Amino acid sequence: MxxxxxxxxxxxxxxxxxxxxxxxxxxxxxxxxxxxxxxxxxxxxxxxxxxxxxxxxxxxxxxxxxxxxxxxxxxxxxxxxxxxxxxxxxxxxxxxxxxxxxxxxxxxxxxxxxxxxxxxxxxxxxxxxxxxxxxxxxxxxxxxxxxxxxxxxxxxxxxxxxxxxxxxxxxxxxxxxxxxxxxxxxxxxxxxxxxxxxxxxxxxxSVFACDPRPERMRAAAPIGSGRLLGGCDNLADVLWRTRAECGRRHAQLVAAVGAGCAGAVADVVAEVLGDGTV
Structure with missing residues:
Protein backbone atom coordinates (compact mmCIF):
# COMPACT_ATOMS: atom_id res chain seq x y z
CA MET A 1 0.00 0.00 0.00
CA SER A 206 -15.83 -3.53 17.39
CA VAL A 207 -14.14 -3.71 13.97
CA PHE A 208 -16.08 -2.84 10.83
CA ALA A 209 -13.96 -3.43 7.75
CA CYS A 210 -15.59 -2.15 4.58
CA ASP A 211 -14.45 -2.32 0.97
CA PRO A 212 -16.55 0.29 -0.90
CA ARG A 213 -17.81 -0.55 -4.38
CA PRO A 214 -18.44 2.81 -6.10
CA GLU A 215 -20.42 1.29 -8.98
CA ARG A 216 -22.95 -0.09 -6.47
CA MET A 217 -22.93 2.98 -4.23
CA ARG A 218 -24.15 5.16 -7.11
CA ALA A 219 -27.27 3.03 -7.61
CA ALA A 220 -30.54 3.51 -5.74
CA ALA A 221 -30.84 1.34 -2.62
CA PRO A 222 -33.96 -0.16 -1.04
CA ILE A 223 -35.06 1.41 2.22
CA GLY A 224 -33.87 -0.91 4.97
CA SER A 225 -32.31 -0.90 8.42
CA GLY A 226 -29.94 1.96 7.68
CA ARG A 227 -26.93 -0.09 8.80
CA LEU A 228 -24.01 0.18 6.39
CA LEU A 229 -23.10 -2.97 4.46
CA GLY A 230 -19.52 -4.08 3.88
CA GLY A 231 -19.57 -3.00 0.23
CA CYS A 232 -21.39 0.28 1.05
CA ASP A 233 -24.10 -0.72 -1.47
CA ASN A 234 -26.77 0.87 0.73
CA LEU A 235 -25.01 4.19 1.31
CA ALA A 236 -28.06 6.18 0.14
CA ASP A 237 -30.27 4.41 2.72
CA VAL A 238 -27.73 5.11 5.48
CA LEU A 239 -27.49 8.80 4.54
CA TRP A 240 -31.26 9.17 4.44
CA ARG A 241 -31.82 7.54 7.83
CA THR A 242 -28.91 9.30 9.52
CA ARG A 243 -30.09 12.72 8.33
CA ALA A 244 -33.66 11.99 9.44
CA GLU A 245 -32.94 10.29 12.77
CA CYS A 246 -29.61 11.58 14.10
CA GLY A 247 -28.86 15.20 13.34
CA ARG A 248 -25.65 15.23 15.40
CA ARG A 249 -24.06 12.35 13.51
CA HIS A 250 -25.20 13.75 10.19
CA ALA A 251 -23.61 17.09 11.04
CA GLN A 252 -20.34 15.28 11.83
CA LEU A 253 -20.54 13.51 8.47
CA VAL A 254 -21.13 16.76 6.60
CA ALA A 255 -18.17 18.33 8.41
CA ALA A 256 -15.94 15.38 7.49
CA VAL A 257 -17.00 15.55 3.84
CA GLY A 258 -16.37 19.29 3.83
CA ALA A 259 -12.87 18.77 5.22
CA GLY A 260 -12.05 16.50 2.30
CA CYS A 261 -13.49 18.65 -0.49
CA ALA A 262 -11.99 21.70 -2.16
CA GLY A 263 -15.32 23.56 -2.27
CA ALA A 264 -17.86 24.31 0.44
CA VAL A 265 -20.26 21.50 1.44
CA ALA A 266 -23.64 22.65 2.74
CA ASP A 267 -25.27 19.22 3.20
CA VAL A 268 -25.29 15.58 2.10
CA VAL A 269 -28.80 14.59 1.01
CA ALA A 270 -30.52 11.39 -0.13
CA GLU A 271 -33.91 11.44 -1.87
CA VAL A 272 -36.70 8.89 -1.46
CA LEU A 273 -37.99 7.66 -4.82
CA GLY A 274 -41.47 6.47 -5.71
CA ASP A 275 -40.50 2.81 -6.02
CA GLY A 276 -39.45 2.42 -2.39
CA THR A 277 -35.78 3.08 -2.97
CA VAL A 278 -33.61 5.98 -1.96
Whole structure:
Protein backbone atom coordinates (compact mmCIF):
# COMPACT_ATOMS: atom_id res chain seq x y z
CA MET A 1 0.00 0.00 0.00
CA UNK A 2 1.29 3.43 -0.87
CA UNK A 3 -0.53 5.19 1.95
CA UNK A 4 -2.54 4.64 5.11
CA UNK A 5 -4.51 7.56 6.50
CA UNK A 6 -5.82 7.34 10.06
CA UNK A 7 -8.44 9.87 11.06
CA UNK A 8 -9.76 10.35 14.60
CA UNK A 9 -11.68 13.14 16.38
CA UNK A 10 -8.63 14.15 18.44
CA UNK A 11 -5.10 13.07 19.23
CA UNK A 12 -5.07 10.93 22.38
CA UNK A 13 -2.22 10.72 24.84
CA UNK A 14 -0.93 7.29 25.85
CA UNK A 15 -2.78 7.48 29.19
CA UNK A 16 -6.05 8.45 27.47
CA UNK A 17 -5.69 5.56 25.01
CA UNK A 18 -5.20 3.09 27.86
CA UNK A 19 -8.40 4.19 29.64
CA UNK A 20 -10.60 4.46 26.54
CA UNK A 21 -12.67 1.67 25.02
CA UNK A 22 -10.39 -1.03 23.56
CA UNK A 23 -9.65 -0.65 19.87
CA UNK A 24 -7.28 -2.14 17.32
CA UNK A 25 -4.29 0.16 16.73
CA UNK A 26 -2.12 -1.97 14.44
CA UNK A 27 -2.63 -4.64 11.78
CA UNK A 28 0.20 -6.98 10.82
CA UNK A 29 0.34 -9.03 7.64
CA UNK A 30 3.43 -11.10 8.36
CA UNK A 31 2.74 -13.42 5.42
CA UNK A 32 -0.70 -13.18 3.83
CA UNK A 33 -1.59 -13.56 0.14
CA UNK A 34 0.54 -11.10 -1.82
CA UNK A 35 1.74 -9.12 1.21
CA UNK A 36 4.69 -9.86 3.50
CA UNK A 37 5.99 -8.01 6.53
CA UNK A 38 3.40 -5.21 6.41
CA UNK A 39 2.68 -3.26 9.62
CA UNK A 40 -0.28 -0.89 9.28
CA UNK A 41 -1.13 1.65 12.02
CA UNK A 42 -4.86 2.04 12.60
CA UNK A 43 -6.95 4.84 14.06
CA UNK A 44 -10.59 5.11 15.04
CA UNK A 45 -11.24 5.58 11.31
CA UNK A 46 -8.60 4.49 8.81
CA UNK A 47 -8.41 4.72 5.01
CA UNK A 48 -6.14 2.42 2.99
CA UNK A 49 -4.99 4.28 -0.13
CA UNK A 50 -2.99 3.22 -3.16
CA UNK A 51 -3.20 2.07 -6.77
CA UNK A 52 -5.02 -1.07 -7.86
CA UNK A 53 -3.19 -4.22 -6.82
CA UNK A 54 -1.18 -2.63 -4.00
CA UNK A 55 -2.83 -4.72 -1.26
CA UNK A 56 -5.73 -2.62 0.05
CA UNK A 57 -8.30 -5.40 -0.32
CA UNK A 58 -5.84 -7.95 1.06
CA UNK A 59 -5.38 -5.86 4.21
CA UNK A 60 -9.14 -5.54 4.64
CA UNK A 61 -9.55 -9.32 4.23
CA UNK A 62 -7.01 -9.97 6.98
CA UNK A 63 -8.57 -7.34 9.25
CA UNK A 64 -12.07 -8.73 8.79
CA UNK A 65 -10.78 -12.28 9.35
CA UNK A 66 -9.26 -11.34 12.70
CA UNK A 67 -12.48 -9.59 13.70
CA UNK A 68 -14.57 -12.65 12.89
CA UNK A 69 -12.19 -14.99 14.70
CA UNK A 70 -12.36 -12.69 17.72
CA UNK A 71 -16.15 -12.94 17.56
CA UNK A 72 -15.96 -16.72 17.90
CA UNK A 73 -16.36 -17.78 14.26
CA UNK A 74 -14.74 -21.01 13.16
CA UNK A 75 -11.70 -20.91 10.92
CA UNK A 76 -13.65 -22.64 8.13
CA UNK A 77 -16.32 -19.92 8.21
CA UNK A 78 -13.74 -17.14 8.13
CA UNK A 79 -11.48 -18.49 5.39
CA UNK A 80 -13.74 -19.90 2.67
CA UNK A 81 -10.78 -20.04 0.25
CA UNK A 82 -7.75 -20.48 2.52
CA UNK A 83 -5.34 -21.37 -0.30
CA UNK A 84 -5.86 -17.86 -1.72
CA UNK A 85 -4.47 -16.49 1.56
CA UNK A 86 -1.18 -18.39 1.30
CA UNK A 87 1.73 -16.10 0.34
CA UNK A 88 2.67 -16.18 -3.30
CA UNK A 89 5.49 -18.61 -4.13
CA UNK A 90 5.30 -20.16 -0.63
CA UNK A 91 6.64 -23.69 -0.76
CA UNK A 92 5.24 -26.58 1.32
CA UNK A 93 7.35 -28.15 4.06
CA UNK A 94 8.24 -31.84 4.35
CA UNK A 95 4.68 -32.62 5.48
CA UNK A 96 3.29 -30.68 2.48
CA UNK A 97 1.95 -27.95 4.74
CA UNK A 98 1.45 -24.33 3.70
CA UNK A 99 -0.17 -21.47 5.56
CA UNK A 100 -0.17 -17.78 6.45
CA UNK A 101 0.37 -15.46 9.43
CA UNK A 102 -1.52 -12.34 10.51
CA UNK A 103 -1.82 -10.35 13.73
CA UNK A 104 -2.87 -7.13 15.41
CA UNK A 105 -2.42 -4.94 18.48
CA UNK A 106 -5.30 -3.71 20.64
CA UNK A 107 -4.86 -0.79 23.04
CA UNK A 108 -7.00 -0.14 26.09
CA UNK A 109 -6.94 -0.34 29.92
CA UNK A 110 -4.30 -3.13 29.81
CA UNK A 111 -2.00 -1.16 27.53
CA UNK A 112 -0.99 -2.52 24.11
CA UNK A 113 -1.89 -6.22 23.75
CA UNK A 114 -0.47 -8.15 20.78
CA UNK A 115 -2.11 -11.10 19.02
CA UNK A 116 -0.35 -13.17 16.36
CA UNK A 117 -1.98 -16.12 14.59
CA UNK A 118 -0.55 -18.80 12.29
CA UNK A 119 -3.04 -20.65 10.09
CA UNK A 120 -2.37 -23.82 8.12
CA UNK A 121 -4.21 -23.80 4.79
CA UNK A 122 -2.95 -27.09 3.35
CA UNK A 123 -3.40 -30.02 3.54
CA UNK A 124 -6.20 -29.12 5.98
CA UNK A 125 -7.37 -25.80 7.39
CA UNK A 126 -6.56 -25.24 11.06
CA UNK A 127 -5.03 -22.73 13.47
CA UNK A 128 -1.57 -24.12 14.28
CA UNK A 129 -0.16 -21.34 16.45
CA UNK A 130 -1.28 -18.33 18.44
CA UNK A 131 0.42 -15.89 20.79
CA UNK A 132 -1.17 -13.27 23.05
CA UNK A 133 1.29 -10.97 24.80
CA UNK A 134 1.43 -7.68 26.70
CA UNK A 135 4.33 -5.74 28.14
CA UNK A 136 6.81 -8.28 26.81
CA UNK A 137 5.10 -11.14 28.68
CA UNK A 138 3.56 -14.05 26.77
CA UNK A 139 0.08 -14.58 28.24
CA UNK A 140 -1.10 -17.34 25.90
CA UNK A 141 0.80 -19.49 23.46
CA UNK A 142 -0.49 -22.41 21.40
CA UNK A 143 1.28 -24.82 19.09
CA UNK A 144 0.37 -27.86 17.02
CA UNK A 145 2.14 -30.86 18.56
CA UNK A 146 0.31 -33.79 16.99
CA UNK A 147 -1.11 -33.20 13.48
CA UNK A 148 -3.32 -36.29 13.81
CA UNK A 149 -5.39 -34.68 16.59
CA UNK A 150 -7.88 -31.80 16.15
CA UNK A 151 -6.41 -29.57 18.82
CA UNK A 152 -3.36 -27.49 19.72
CA UNK A 153 -1.43 -27.54 22.97
CA UNK A 154 -2.03 -24.28 24.85
CA UNK A 155 -0.10 -22.72 27.73
CA UNK A 156 -1.32 -19.61 29.53
CA UNK A 157 0.27 -17.46 32.22
CA UNK A 158 -0.70 -18.39 35.78
CA UNK A 159 1.94 -16.90 38.13
CA UNK A 160 0.71 -19.17 40.92
CA UNK A 161 2.23 -22.39 42.23
CA UNK A 162 3.10 -23.18 38.61
CA UNK A 163 4.10 -20.44 36.15
CA UNK A 164 1.83 -21.69 33.34
CA UNK A 165 -1.22 -23.89 32.87
CA UNK A 166 -1.27 -26.31 29.95
CA UNK A 167 -4.35 -27.73 28.25
CA UNK A 168 -5.58 -28.62 24.75
CA UNK A 169 -7.69 -26.15 22.78
CA UNK A 170 -9.59 -26.82 19.52
CA UNK A 171 -7.65 -25.99 16.36
CA UNK A 172 -10.63 -24.43 14.57
CA UNK A 173 -11.19 -21.47 16.93
CA UNK A 174 -9.17 -18.54 18.20
CA UNK A 175 -7.81 -19.53 21.61
CA UNK A 176 -7.94 -15.94 22.89
CA UNK A 177 -11.72 -15.88 22.46
CA UNK A 178 -12.00 -19.16 24.41
CA UNK A 179 -9.91 -18.12 27.42
CA UNK A 180 -12.83 -16.74 29.49
CA UNK A 181 -14.33 -20.25 29.37
CA UNK A 182 -11.08 -21.97 30.43
CA UNK A 183 -9.27 -19.64 32.85
CA UNK A 184 -10.57 -19.51 36.42
CA UNK A 185 -9.11 -16.12 37.34
CA UNK A 186 -7.93 -17.24 40.78
CA UNK A 187 -4.42 -15.77 40.60
CA UNK A 188 -3.13 -12.35 39.61
CA UNK A 189 -1.54 -13.95 36.56
CA UNK A 190 -4.79 -15.54 35.45
CA UNK A 191 -6.67 -12.29 35.94
CA UNK A 192 -4.10 -10.52 33.80
CA UNK A 193 -4.60 -13.12 31.07
CA UNK A 194 -8.38 -12.68 31.22
CA UNK A 195 -8.15 -8.87 31.13
CA UNK A 196 -5.85 -8.93 28.10
CA UNK A 197 -8.01 -11.48 26.29
CA UNK A 198 -11.16 -9.46 27.00
CA UNK A 199 -9.51 -6.29 25.71
CA UNK A 200 -8.49 -8.01 22.48
CA UNK A 201 -11.89 -9.62 21.93
CA UNK A 202 -13.80 -6.38 22.63
CA UNK A 203 -11.52 -4.50 20.22
CA UNK A 204 -11.91 -7.11 17.46
CA UNK A 205 -15.67 -7.31 17.85
CA SER A 206 -15.83 -3.53 17.39
CA VAL A 207 -14.14 -3.71 13.97
CA PHE A 208 -16.08 -2.84 10.83
CA ALA A 209 -13.96 -3.43 7.75
CA CYS A 210 -15.59 -2.15 4.58
CA ASP A 211 -14.45 -2.32 0.97
CA PRO A 212 -16.55 0.29 -0.90
CA ARG A 213 -17.81 -0.55 -4.38
CA PRO A 214 -18.44 2.81 -6.10
CA GLU A 215 -20.42 1.29 -8.98
CA ARG A 216 -22.95 -0.09 -6.47
CA MET A 217 -22.93 2.98 -4.23
CA ARG A 218 -24.15 5.16 -7.11
CA ALA A 219 -27.27 3.03 -7.61
CA ALA A 220 -30.54 3.51 -5.74
CA ALA A 221 -30.84 1.34 -2.62
CA PRO A 222 -33.96 -0.16 -1.04
CA ILE A 223 -35.06 1.41 2.22
CA GLY A 224 -33.87 -0.91 4.97
CA SER A 225 -32.31 -0.90 8.42
CA GLY A 226 -29.94 1.96 7.68
CA ARG A 227 -26.93 -0.09 8.80
CA LEU A 228 -24.01 0.18 6.39
CA LEU A 229 -23.10 -2.97 4.46
CA GLY A 230 -19.52 -4.08 3.88
CA GLY A 231 -19.57 -3.00 0.23
CA CYS A 232 -21.39 0.28 1.05
CA ASP A 233 -24.10 -0.72 -1.47
CA ASN A 234 -26.77 0.87 0.73
CA LEU A 235 -25.01 4.19 1.31
CA ALA A 236 -28.06 6.18 0.14
CA ASP A 237 -30.27 4.41 2.72
CA VAL A 238 -27.73 5.11 5.48
CA LEU A 239 -27.49 8.80 4.54
CA TRP A 240 -31.26 9.17 4.44
CA ARG A 241 -31.82 7.54 7.83
CA THR A 242 -28.91 9.30 9.52
CA ARG A 243 -30.09 12.72 8.33
CA ALA A 244 -33.66 11.99 9.44
CA GLU A 245 -32.94 10.29 12.77
CA CYS A 246 -29.61 11.58 14.10
CA GLY A 247 -28.86 15.20 13.34
CA ARG A 248 -25.65 15.23 15.40
CA ARG A 249 -24.06 12.35 13.51
CA HIS A 250 -25.20 13.75 10.19
CA ALA A 251 -23.61 17.09 11.04
CA GLN A 252 -20.34 15.28 11.83
CA LEU A 253 -20.54 13.51 8.47
CA VAL A 254 -21.13 16.76 6.60
CA ALA A 255 -18.17 18.33 8.41
CA ALA A 256 -15.94 15.38 7.49
CA VAL A 257 -17.00 15.55 3.84
CA GLY A 258 -16.37 19.29 3.83
CA ALA A 259 -12.87 18.77 5.22
CA GLY A 260 -12.05 16.50 2.30
CA CYS A 261 -13.49 18.65 -0.49
CA ALA A 262 -11.99 21.70 -2.16
CA GLY A 263 -15.32 23.56 -2.27
CA ALA A 264 -17.86 24.31 0.44
CA VAL A 265 -20.26 21.50 1.44
CA ALA A 266 -23.64 22.65 2.74
CA ASP A 267 -25.27 19.22 3.20
CA VAL A 268 -25.29 15.58 2.10
CA VAL A 269 -28.80 14.59 1.01
CA ALA A 270 -30.52 11.39 -0.13
CA GLU A 271 -33.91 11.44 -1.87
CA VAL A 272 -36.70 8.89 -1.46
CA LEU A 273 -37.99 7.66 -4.82
CA GLY A 274 -41.47 6.47 -5.71
CA ASP A 275 -40.50 2.81 -6.02
CA GLY A 276 -39.45 2.42 -2.39
CA THR A 277 -35.78 3.08 -2.97
CA VAL A 278 -33.61 5.98 -1.96
Missing amino acids: SGVASLSPSVQSADEAHTARPRVTELRLSAFAGVRGAVLPLGAFTLFAGPSGCGKTTALRAYEALARLGGGAGVGEVFADPVACVPERARPDAQRRRGFRIGCTADGPEGPVRLDVAVQAEPELRIVGERLSAGGLVLLETALRDPSRPYVQAAWHTAGQSPVTRAPLPDDRLGTALLPLRVAGKTDGQRRVLAAAEQMVVALR
